[in-house]
Amino acid sequence: ETGVTQTPRHLVMGMTNKKSLKCEQHLGHNAMYWYKQSAKKPLELMFVYSLEERVENNSVPSRFSPECPNSSHLFLHLHTLQPEDSALYLCASSHELVGQGNTGELFFGEGSRLTVL
Amino acid sequence: TQLLEQSPQFLSIQEGENLTVYCNSSSVFSSLQWYRQEPGEGPVLLVTVVTGGEVKKLKRLTFQFGDARKDSSLHITAAQPGDTGLYLCAGDSGGGADGLTFGKGTHLIIQP
Numbered sequence: 001e002t003g004v005t006q007t008p009r010h011l012v013m014g015m016t017n018k019k020s021l022k023c024e025q026h027l028g029h030n031a032m033y034w035y036k037q038s039a040k041k042p043l044e045l046m047f048v049y050s051l052e053e054r055v056e057n058n059s060v061p062s063r064f065s066p067e068c069p070n071s072s073h074l075f076l077h078l079h080t081l082q083p084e085d086s087a088l089y090l091c092a093s094s095h096e097l098v099g100q101g102n103t104g105e106l107f108f109g110e111g112s113r114l115t116v117l
Numbered sequence: 118t119q120l121l122e123q124s125p126q127f128l129s130i131q132e133g134e135n136l137t138v139y140c141n142s143s144s145v146f147s148s149l150q151w152y153r154q155e156p157g158e159g160p161v162l163l164v165t166v167v168t169g170g171e172v173k174k175l176k177r178l179t180f181q182f183g184d185a186r187k188d189s190s191l192h193i194t195a196a197q198p199g200d201t202g203l204y205l206c207a208g209d210s211g212g213g214a215d216g217l218t219f220g221k222g223t224h225l226i227i228q229p
Contacts, residue, residue, distance in 0.1 A: 033216055035216075040221060041221060042218075042219040042220055042222075043160075043219035045216040045217075056216065090159055092159070098209060098217055099209055099210065099217055101211030102209075103148045103165050103209065105162045106152075106162070106207075106216075106217065107162075108159025109159050110159050111159055
């Protein structure tokens with residue numbers, strides 16, 4: 001496999017469920033990201049990891065919990081979500097951290113489409 | 118908070134026509150990127166522009182970075198149905214581990 005792989009592609013869950021999104025990158029990158037994509041809104045950066053250490057948490061509600069066990073894997077644990085959390089969750093990776101003037105490229109997965117009932 | 122405004126939000130044109138979409142901000146960016154996202158896929162990088170006034174060409178796509186590095190445009194010549202997608206601009210403020218600032222995107226449909 002190559003690139004960034006996300007599973008599941010689609011997820012429907014109730015507000016009391018606990019589920020997890022998984023992301024795996026086969027590019028040897030050092031940084032990984034979770035973005036939320038909602039209709040009519042810009043991509044929202046949720047979490048950033050560099051070399052398995054969290055470096056950014058943009059005031060994301062605690063019902064979203066990230067985990068980065070190694071540089072190739074990133075999880076987003078979900079619990080007691082709200083209907084407004086329904087969105088496309090995109091995982092991305094980059095060789096080094098972007099946003100620091102290094103003109104790096106983000107490589108995105110295909111996303112996990114989440115629906116909260 | 119830095120914002121990137123993209124216009125138009127939606128554009129539907131016939132195959133063979135030319136078009137320009139815009140990405141504007143009141144903030145200065147050290148670089149700006151354009152991504153294209155097709156339905157059911159993640160965004161894919163098209164180009165990165167770094168220098169004010171820079172122009173880059175990718176086949177029928179021409180990208181320009183404003184002189185003040187606050188805005189950018191994407192011009193497509195002789196649009197084809199394969200150009201259909203969501204075009205996102207993303208800016209790098211260069212100031213920290215904030216990832217990239219994205220615009221809302223322009224939804225482009227090229228009708229055969």
